[in-house]
Amino acid sequence: MKVIELMLLLIPKMVASSMHILIFFYEKEEMEEFVLHLLVLSHAFVVPQLKQECVRQLEQGLLTMENVIDIFQLALLCDAPRLGFICHRMIMRNFIAISATEGWQAMKQSHPFLEKELLESLIYEENRQKERIRKLNERRIYLQLYEAMEALVHICRDGCQTIGPHDKDFKGNQVPCRYAACKGLELLVRHFAGCKLRVPGGCVHCKRMWQLLELHSRLCTNSNVCGVPLCRNFKERIRIQSKKEEIKWTLLVEKILRTKTITGAPFFSW
Ligand SMILES: [Zn+2]
Ligand SMILES: [Zn+2]
Numbered sequence: 341m342k343v344i345e346l347m348l349l350l351i352p353k354m355v356a357s358s359m360h361i362l363i364f365f366y367e368k369e370e371m372e373e374f375v376l377h378l379l380v381l382s383h384a385f386v387v388p389q390l391k392q393e394c395v396r397q398l399e400q401g402l403l404t405m406e407n408v409i410d411i412f413q414l415a416l417l418c419d420a421p422r423l424g425f426i427c428h429r430m431i432m433r434n435f436i437a438i439s440a441t442e443g444w445q446a447m448k449q450s451h452p453f454l455e456k457e458l459l460e461s462l463i464y465e466e467n468r469q470k471e472r473i474r475k476l477n478e479r480r481i482y483l484q485l486y487e488a489m490e491a492l493v494h495i496c497r498d499g500c501q502t503i504g505p506h507d508k509d510f511k512g513n514q515v516p517c518r519y520a521a522c523k524g525l526e527l528l529v530r531h532f533a534g535c536k537l538r539v540p541g542g543c544v545h546c547k548r549m550w551q552l553l554e555l556h557s558r559l560c561t562n563s564n565v566c567g568v569p570l571c572r573n574f575k576e577r578i579r580i581q582s583k584k585e586e587i588k589w590t591l592l593v594e595k596i597l598r599t600k601t602i603t604g605a606p607f608f609s610w
């Protein structure tokens with residue numbers, strides 16, 4: 341008889357205070373074979389060291405796709421919250437494979453409420469993940485707008501590549517531009533200046549340019565000296581805007597300003 345089998349026979353008969361000695365006798369392979377039994381027994385007979393050892397072994401390598409559902413149920417039964425959490429995480433991450441195992445089918449029969457709870461947490465996790473992606477995409481858009489705002493002031497004030505203020509000779513001084521959005525904006529400005537498409541309100545590119553110019557005006561703190569086209573005109577128009585429009589723009593401005601607060605003061609104004 342193996343030591344561990346002897347332990348399983350003896351455990352129910354032993355007093356809790358002397359049982360901790362037993363954990364020193366097991367072999368690794370035997371532990372693997374009987375770890376689930378030992379977990380239940382050590383919990384039932386209050387042998388914390390043995391229980392801790394079982395939990396540790398399970399957490400550190402004995403969990404598989406096949407046994408995780410059984411171990412999850414045991415973790416709940418034996419009050420092992422960390423082990424339960426690790427199992428839960430594994431089930432959520434590998435749901436398709438794990439829901440096809442025998443363990444899942446057995447749980448479905450014996451504890452339908454647990455299956456329901458797991459399915460509910462899966463939906464919750466999926467929604468959380470979608471929300472995270474939505475936020476990341478949203479942040480990316482605000483960051484692009486932020487960079488476009490910086491590049492717009494840079495083009496109108498310093499000039500860059502082929503475009504810049506009339507009163508400034510910027511073409512001789514072509515150091516590599518440090519504004520990522522500059523190239524795209526340069527193309528947009530050139531289009532805007534020469535657009536021949538006769539669409540009401542402008543073509544899609546021109547509309548974009550109008551929006552960027554208006555956004556600049558709303559972020560600009562000194563329109564009186566600003567050289568960005570229409571900056572002052574938009575400021576005048578803002579005074580007579582509707583409440584709805586004001587709220588929409590205020591929210592957008594707040595979100596853009598919040599995207600890069602750690603990198604220092606924004607460079608949006610003249
Ligand atoms: Zn540039
Ligand atoms: Zn156009």
Ligand SMILES: [Zn+2]
Nearest residue numbers: 560566568571
């Ligand atoms: Zn301005």
